[in-house]
Amino acid sequence: MKKFLTFLLILILLLGGGALYGWNYYNGVGEQPLKTEEETILVTVEPNDNFSSVLNRLDNEGLLKNLLVTRIYFRYHPKETKLKPGTYTVHAQGTLHEIIEELNTGKDINEIVVTLPEGLNVERMGEVFEEKGMFTKDAFVNAVANYPTPTWLENLEGRRYAMEGFLFPSTYKFKRGQTPEYIVDYLYRAFVSQMNSIASELGTSIPTSKWNEVLTIAAMIEREAANTEEMPVISSVIYNRMAANMKLQIDATVVYALGLNAKDHVTLEDLKVNSPYNTYLNKGLPLGPIASPGAAAIKAALRPAQNTGYLYYVLNPATDSHFFTANYNEFLQKKAEYANN
Structure with missing residues (x-):
């Protein structure tokens, strides 16, 4: 009996110890x-x-x-x-x-956040991707140049890049190792999605046959406007000048024709550059967009300010906004005034 009790006690201790070990494990x-x-x-x-x-x-x-x-x-x-x-x-x-x-x-170690500001052209976009270490500028530019042209886009002769303006600017999360061809396709699809979204928001349809014209105007608005609030007014000036059969004389088109950066100063000699993008030499719209506009500029191109009568504008450096007028002499007066300040 004593041996049995001893065995039972040992068994209980072993089972208890095993349970404790199992619980701790x-x-x-x-x-x-x-x-x-x-x-x-x-x-x-x-x-x-x-x-x-x-x-x-x-x-x-x-x-x-x-x-x-x-x-x-x-x-x-x-x-x-x-x-x-x-x-x-x-x-x-x-x-x-x-x-x-x-x-x-956590943050994916292979994720790269890329911000493409509104108003960049293809080459500047390529520089952003190169700065992010994804691929070279030249690789991006080549991918753009070789991208299959959308069926709705016609009259390509003379364009610098067929896809200029149709790669939507925004902040994206890409993966390290994704190819420039994939990125170009992604940016184009983002543009198409944005156009459909804008049409829905404005309660209208935007036929693809009008996309080139709309984006060409929107790109000039994007590069010329000092802020989003004045974009519809800039848009009205463009439409007013076309209605009056005047040359658009948009400095940003000359910058694009010369291949300069946005901050480079345009001289009187620059205005003579022989290019289908130079709106100082040619009447009407340039061949296509000179940059990728954002949603606000696209909406302004579709919905310009009404009945402004404005034909001229000049930047006031003190306020970093434009002065608008329908009077050429008033435009010259303000231009001289701002230049002397």
Whole structure:
């Protein structure tokens, strides 16, 4: 009897000790599920991945202490997962919940945020991508030049780039390694989407046959206007001058014809440059857009300010806004006044 009691006591102690060990092991996996001495590791989330498939991949890579115990811990200690495709840096000594949070909110190490401001031309866009380290300016320009011309875009002879103006400016999140061909296609699709969105917002239709004309006007507005508020007024000047059979005489078209940067000063000699984009020499609109306009400029091209009568404008450097007038002598007076200030 005494031997049996001793055996029973030992059994109880063993079972209790095993349970305690199991409990501690279970919590230990939850507190530190990864099996590595590294401080951080990279975890990749593939498209259509859920957290279970991420755990499977970590286990296959030998980075989990125990897949089954990790799953059980996650089941009884759930945390919302909001996984996005990408590659993320996580703290390898963190808890399961900390790792999930890093995957939920972390920054993809291969993600590159690219801001293309309104009013850039193709070559300036290429410089932005080169500065971001995605690919060279020349690679982007070549991708633009070789992009299949949309069927709605006609009369291409003499254009610098057929796709100039039709690559929508915005802030984008791209992936390292994406090709310039992919990016050009993405920017064009963004432009098409934006045109449809603007048409819906304005409650109108914008036939593709009008897109080149609208974007050509919008690009001049984008490059000439000092702010978005005066864009519809700039637009009205362009339409008023065309209605009066006057040359548009838009400095920004000369800048484009010369291939200068936006801040370069245009001289009287520059105004003589022989180019179909030079609106000082040629009546009517240039061949196509001189830059990629934003939504505000496109809307201004579609909805110019009404009944302004304005034919001239000149920048007031003191206010960084334009003075508008229908009187040529008043325009000359203000131009001299601002030049002397």
